[in-house]
Amino acid sequence: MIGMETLRELKRLGDQSAEMVVESLAEMTAMEVVMEVSAVNLAEIEQIPATIGITDDAMIGLFVRFTGELPGSVLTMLSIPSAQKLADIMLAGMGDEPSDGDVLSEMQQSAVEEIGNIITSSFIDVWANEFTTALTQTPPAFVCDYVPSVIDSALARASEKGDFAVVFNSAIRITDQGIDCHILVLPDPDKMQMMFDSME
Amino acid sequence: MLVDDSKFMRALLKKVMASAHNIVGEAENGVEAVDMYEQLSPDIVLMDIVMPHMDGILATSNIVGKHPDAKIIMCTSVGQDEKVKAAIKAGARGYITKPFQGPSVLKEVESLLGQ
Secondary structure, three states: OOOHHHHHHHHHHHHHHHHHHHHHHHHHHOOOEEEEEEEEEEEEHHHHHHHHOOOOOOEEEEEEEEEOOOOEEEEEEEEHHHHHHHHHHHHOOOOOOOOOOOOOOHHHHHHHHHHHHHHHHHHHHHHHHHOOOOOEEOOOEEEEEOHHHHHHHHHHHOOOOOOEEEEEEEEEEEHHHOEEEEEEEEEOHHHHHHHHHHHO | OEEOOOHHHHHHHHHHHOOOOOOOOEEOOHHHHHHHHHHHOOOOEEEOOOOOOOOHHHHHHHHHHHOOOOOEEEEEOOOOHHHHHHHHHHOOOEEEEOOOOHHHHHHHHHHHHOO
């Protein structure tokens, strides 16, 4: 059972992490980045897309699993145009053209995956340092699919899958370019409660 | 020598380093890095941490175990205090967190090469 105090603490840590993501993205793109949403919810799995308010037909998802004393998953989601624009900013002329039928070229996909990597690190570094522990993350897994499938695919890779999930949701916008990025952090609920209990 | 599973990061680091240094080899994971170090004996290694098959901390430990003078700088998105300590314990001589600015990477490399 997840307590209110745990959710409040998760919100505090999530806010710190989201601020780090904003700083990292601003440094990577040299553009103004703002955080539009920073919220924690206990949501039914099926309701996650509605809870976070994204209904685009297809999106790019970058899934990273992290393990250690406080395990969980981070899913970074971008619309296809946002991913294309962000990749081109990051590549600054180093890019190549996508093959027929692909939404991103190999180099564009690699740049977007690196963004997922840096975003995830921003989140879990704050948590690891707070609990004086080490969390080990996997390289990002790339998926391009309909939003419910992206989320389902992410949850299927997580070790614990129940009817509900604790979801920390951040929505970040690179204002000049109209690039939107949604970050879902899904800590494994049981382990998370144990870690927060140990803080008290 | 560059060690990173990301094609984009390797291209970016190559661009940063190209003005002053030759890249003698590129590895995509820790296993490749350990083998490549044996073959190339590079002056310096820029090593990612999060990689498939073998992470950068274990690869660093393996390389430094055989070559105590190896000059390895971690170049990673991971900024956790415990991971930094583990990397230093494994034998890393420097630690750069992504996102980075090109001049800061060059400065770190020059500083270590001068030691």
